[in-house]
Amino acid sequence: MTIDDSFVVTPKACMRDHRCKSPGPLCALQLALMLTALASTPGLAEEALESANAPVATVNMDHSTFMPGEITVTPGTTVTWVNKESMPHTVVDLNRGFRSKILAKDGTFSFTFTNAGDYNYLCSIHPNMKGKVIVKPSAG
Numbered sequence: 001m002t003i004d005d006s007f008v009v010t011p012k013a014c015m016r017d018h019r020c021k022s023p024g025p026l027c028a029l030q031l032a033l034m035l036t037a038l039a040s041t042p043g044l045a046e047e048a049l050e051s052a053n054a055p056v057a058t059v060n061m062d063h064s065t066f067m068p069g070e071i072t073v074t075p076g077t078t079v080t081w082v083n084k085e086s087m088p089h090t091v092v093d094l095n096r097g098f099r100s101k102i103l104a105k106d107g108t109f110s111f112t113f114t115n116a117g118d119y120n121y122l123c124s125i126h127p128n129m130k131g132k133v134i135v136k137p138s139a140g
């Protein structure tokens with residue numbers, strides 16, 4: 001996966017790595033443009049966040065438990081569930097936003113959360129095995 005350099009450059013990175021073709025002011029301009037995009041258009045903001053950080057999180061399944069059972073992420077985060085045990089499990093959103101196939105040992109399922117909200121899910125094989133993903137924009 002390639003990341004557009006224009007979105008990963010920060011003033012600090014400029015100072016440290018000299019990755020910008022021109023010095024400081026252009027970096028500041030790029031940052032300002034990015035922040036403007038973040039502030040004004042939610043759709044672009046999500047794309048920018050995704051390219052800038054490509055945030056990821058992992059939830060393990062072991063002992064018929066989602067761990068962590070509750071996780072808070074920012075919009076654009078890709079959560080990957082990993083089944084650590086031989087017991088088969090699934091990941092099923094109660095609101096049908098996502099649904100994995102049956103995951104054998106070492107099987108994984110990923111879903112990218114673009115919209116803020118609470119996502120309660122369970123394992124359809126073991127309905128008592130529940131988890132929750134909370135998606136909310138980071139403060140500031």
Ligand SMILES: [Cu+2]
Pocket residue numbers: 064088089090123124125126129
């Ligand atoms: Cu299960």
